[in-house]
Amino acid sequence: MIIRTDAAYADELDARDPLAPFRARFQIDDPDLIYLDGNSLGRLPLATAMLAEQLVREQWGGRLIRGWNESWFTAPERVGAKIARLIGAQPDEVIVADSTSVNLFKLAVAALRARPGRSQILSDDLNFPSDLYILQGAIDLLGHQRQLEIIPSADGIHGPTAPLAARLGEQTALVTLSHTVFKSGYVYDMAALTAAAHDAGALVLWDLSHSIGSVPVDLNGADADLAIGCCYKYLNGGPGAPAFLYIRRDLQEQLHNPLSGWMGQKNLFQFNLEYQPAPGLRRFLTGTPPVLSLALVEPGVDLLLEAGIEALRAKSLQQTEYLVALWEVLLKPLGFALNSPRDPAQRGSHISLGHAEGLRIDLVLINDLNVLPDFRAPDNIRLGIAPLYSSYRDIHTAVTRMQRIVAERLYEKYANDAPVVT
Numbered sequence: 001m002i003i004r005t006d007a008a009y010a011d012e013l014d015a016r017d018p019l020a021p022f023r024a025r026f027q028i029d030d031p032d033l034i035y036l037d038g039n040s041l042g043r044l045p046l047a048t049a050m051l052a053e054q055l056v057r058e059q060w061g062g063r064l065i066r067g068w069n070e071s072w073f074t075a076p077e078r079v080g081a082k083i084a085r086l087i088g089a090q091p092d093e094v095i096v097a098d099s100t101s102v103n104l105f106k107l108a109v110a111a112l113r114a115r116p117g118r119s120q121i122l123s124d125d126l127n128f129p130s131d132l133y134i135l136q137g138a139i140d141l142l143g144h145q146r147q148l149e150i151i152p153s154a155d156g157i158h159g160p161t162a163p164l165a166a167r168l169g170e171q172t173a174l175v176t177l178s179h180t181v182f183k184s185g186y187v188y189d190m191a192a193l194t195a196a197a198h199d200a201g202a203l204v205l206w207d208l209s210h211s212i213g214s215v216p217v218d219l220n221g222a223d224a225d226l227a228i229g230c231c232y233k234y235l236n237g238g239p240g241a242p243a244f245l246y247i248r249r250d251l252q253e254q255l256h257n258p259l260s261g262w263m264g265q266k267n268l269f270q271f272n273l274e275y276q277p278a279p280g281l282r283r284f285l286t287g288t289p290p291v292l293s294l295a296l297v298e299p300g301v302d303l304l305l306e307a308g309i310e311a312l313r314a315k316s317l318q319q320t321e322y323l324v325a326l327w328e329v330l331l332k333p334l335g336f337a338l339n340s341p342r343d344p345a346q347r348g349s350h351i352s353l354g355h356a357e358g359l360r361i362d363l364v365l366i367n368d369l370n371v372l373p374d375f376r377a378p379d380n381i382r383l384g385i386a387p388l389y390s391s392y393r394d395i396h397t398a399v400t401r402m403q404r405i406v407a408e409r410l411y412e413k414y415a416n417d418a419p420v421v422t
């Protein structure tokens with residue numbers, strides 16, 4: 001990509017950006033704040049703020065218990081059906097419930113039980129560590145008959161696709177990976193790995209947390225079995241928003257929710273003493289949904305559907321390319337390393353830049369220069385681009401502020417053992 005490094009060029013790119021008007025649909029109090037953490041916590045859509053007031057005052061305050069029959073009971077499926085459109089799934093294949101971690105637990109245990117006699121679970125060392133903790137918990141629960149094999153990435157950036165495929169065999173029960181990995185932003189070839197796992201008779205569970213809303217995902221096209229993901233990153237659902245889970249239609253009746261609760265019961269208000277799973281995906285609900293935060297996921301999803309995932313990806317690719325090009329000219333000479341794939345087709349919507357002074361640079365950005373990226377040990381400054389509202393000017397400003405921090409050694413005012421930030 002041939003670029004100019006001046007701010008006017010960033011403004012030209014913003015002026016030509018067909019998605020630029022979406023920025024005005026979010027609450028932006030401080031125009032000088034450069035927010036590059038939408039891959040961790042998305043901004044607040046204005047429509048969500050309005051809905052929050054209405055939900056609390058009219059639905060909870062006014063409708064009281066009647067709200068359950070009017071819209072609350074069906075909200076997990078209603079919002080799930082909209083999310084399905086972002087990830088190439090059928091409306092009845094996605095439901096909103098619990099957190100990403102809890103959904104991973106439910107699906108992993110169900111998948112392992114559906115592959116009895118197979119002992120191997122495959123993942124990689126780029127996966128979100130908590131996902132690995134959950135798998136360890138599932139192994140404990142199931143009596144230590146399975147082993148988790150963590151395949152290392154050769155460079156800490158690219159997923160170990162070939163070594164993973166080579167380990168697949170008749171003992172493999174489950175392969176579970178982050179589709180877009182949280183540190184480097186590497187994106188796996190979902191269709192190819194799923195096909196290889198299926199050839200070995202294994203199930204595959206994808207964590208879509210860093211893909212949904214920025215990277216096109218075609219679960220049905222890839223014949224994917226299972227997926228989970230969170231709603232507070234690119235979906236802009238709000239802190240602690242409930243997560244979603246996907247189960248391919250033909251698998252739904254074969255799998256059993258290990259957290260069998262009344263929301264997944266066939267006739268929940270008959271209060272039978274014996275659990276009978278509801279038909280379809282509702283069986284993967286457990287307890288009462290967090291109605292308010294669940295409903296607040298919907299406006300963010302609507303915004304993404306309105307913008308269109310292909311247009312979002314096109315902008316995200318152009319913006320990450322722009323950032324990489326600025327890095328090459330302005331930051332690389334100052335000791336910043338690109339810790340994300342160079343090939344745009346292999347990366348999601350965030351870029352990690354490593355620097356020996358990464359932590360202290362991050363502290364200056366956050367505390368002194370009004371830039372909010374996040375930091376991932378040991379030295380990664382992670383710059384998340386949310387194509388719905390990130391501007392080219394945001395990217396340019398962040399890069400020039402980082403340049404200044406190193407050129408003027410502004411980081412020296414912080415101790416190297418400062419508390420770790422977000």
Ligand SMILES: Cc1ncc(COP(=O)(O)O)c(C=O)c1O
Binds near residue numbers: 102130131182
């Ligand atoms: C890739 C990935 N998976 C799982 C999780 C865990 O999500 P939660 O804490 O909402 O269960 C996160 C949280 O950031 C994540 O980034």
